[in-house]
Amino acid sequence: MKNKFHTDSLNGLVTTLAALFIAVGLALWFLVPQFITLAGICYVFAAAVVVCGIVLIVRYFMSEGYKNIHEYGFSAGVLLTVAGLLALIKAQEMSQWLIVAMGCLMLLASVFKLQTALDLRAIGDKLFWLWLVITVIFVGCAAAIIIDPFTAHDETLLITFAQFSLIADGIATLASVIYLWLRLRHPRKEEKDPADEMTEAIMAENDNPEAKAPEQDEGF
Secondary structure, three states: OHHHHHHHHHHHHHHHHHHHHHHHHHHHHHOOOOOOOHHHHHHHHHHHHHHHHHHHHHHHHHOOHHHOOOOOHHHHHHHHHHHHHHHHHOHHHHHOOHHHHHHHHHHHHHHHHHHHHHHHHHOOOOOHHHHHHHHHHHHHHHHHHHHOOOOOOOHHHHHHHHHHHHHHHHHHHHHHHHHHHHHHHOOOOOOOOHHHHHHHHHHHHHHOOOOOOOOOOOOO
């Protein structure tokens, strides 16, 4: 039960990161700079974080979460509310680091995708290498966003590269969570090695209490 709790919490965190990537990527694509500035995006997301924190606090008391152990709704709500308020106060300063912060979060999401690939390998999924390749690609994208080799040539290149990278990473992260969940829920019947089948047959024969030695010919 405890493992399930931590797994659900981790999946929720990864899903939230993926949704954040897609939302920021779409905002950079459609809203910046025609309708809103990077500082405006910081204000919007900071306000959204405050609202989420308040919702978690209210839900904690309405669901009587204080009667259960391993219920972190109140603590998470307070953390989000305080972080959101601080972000609202410093939104102008944070806007200068928004793209870099997204790159750092992409690196964090890549860790989860790498673990997904290792989990798939552990259960014998033949496509684990594909997720390894995807992880390496997005690690490179995150590094490029953080290092920023684009601004020296064109200031708009960084935002363009970041918006497509964030959207693609968000979709890939969601896909990794869903794919691993489906593989664990509906495992495939893998073909067994003939040597393993022979070993299992020998062990089953030795463990069978009804197995009898062949009778000798009565003529001897």
